[in-house]
Amino acid sequence: MKDFCLWVLKAAVIIAAVLAIPIVRTYSQSGSPGVAGVSLEMSPQSVSAVLGAPEVEEASLGMRFWEYRTRGITVIWRDDAPGVRAIVLSKRTAGDIRGVRVGDTKSAISTNWGLPVRVRGAGRFLDFAGRQWTLSAEIAKGKAVEITLLAAR
Numbered sequence: 316m317k318d319f320c321l322w323v324l325k326a327a328v329i330i331a332a333v334l335a336i337p338i339v340r341t342y343s344q345s346g347s348p349g350v351a352g353v354s355l356e357m358s359p360q361s362v363s364a365v366l367g368a369p370e371v372e373e374a375s376l377g378m379r380f381w382e383y384r385t386r387g388i389t390v391i392w393r394d395d396a397p398g399v400r401a402i403v404l405s406k407r408t409a410g411d412i413r414g415v416r417v418g419d420t421k422s423a424i425s426t427n428w429g430l431p432v433r434v435r436g437a438g439r440f441l442d443f444a445g446r447q448w449t450l451s452a453e454i455a456k457g458k459a460v461e462i463t464l465l466a467a468r
Contacts, residue, residue: 347448348464349402351388351410355448355466356398362390387417396466404462412450412462419459424452 347355352365362381366388369381378400381390387406390399404410407418414427424441428450431441443450453461 347445347466348412348450350404350412350464351386353388353390353399353402355400355402355464358398359392362399366390398466400466402464405460412464415452415459415462417459417462421454421457421459424459 349355353362357365359381366381366383366386369390370384371380371382373380373382377394379392379394381392383389387404387409389401389403389405391401391403392398393400404412404417407416409417415424421441428443432444433442434440435442439454441452441454443452447467449465449467451463451465452459453463
């Protein structure tokens with residue numbers, strides 16, 4: 316009887332611990348998100364067809380940057396990898412990624428993306444992971460000031 320009571324107590328503790336763990340929304344089973352018709356792995360030709368010619372083109376440290384400053388979108392390629400490697404949103408008008416736009420509150424981000432898998436910079440950066448991508452929201456004064464979608468290496 317004592318062994319049975321200990322087993323029941325252990326089971327109750329395990330169930331309580333499982334129920335106490337917050338449920339983290341992950342997108343590991345879904346494809347990478349996109350914004351304004353652009354998604355990770357797109358070719359430069361495909362991005363041009365969707366967004367047109369960039370306002371500014373720069374190259375640095377083995378990466379190429381296409382900036383659409385009016386729209387608040389930057390598309391990034393690495394010289395050693397095909398396709399878009401990152402998309403950075405800096406304006407609310409850039410569009411949304413999975414229901415979140417620049418200017419949204421931390422609570423709106425959590426509502427749409429769930430709990431972050433990592434918090435960096437004393438809460439300044441909230442990271443959310445998918446199978447082959449990461450979303451990062453930079454927070455200032457409780458709102459997203461920049462959103463970055465990154466491809467896995």
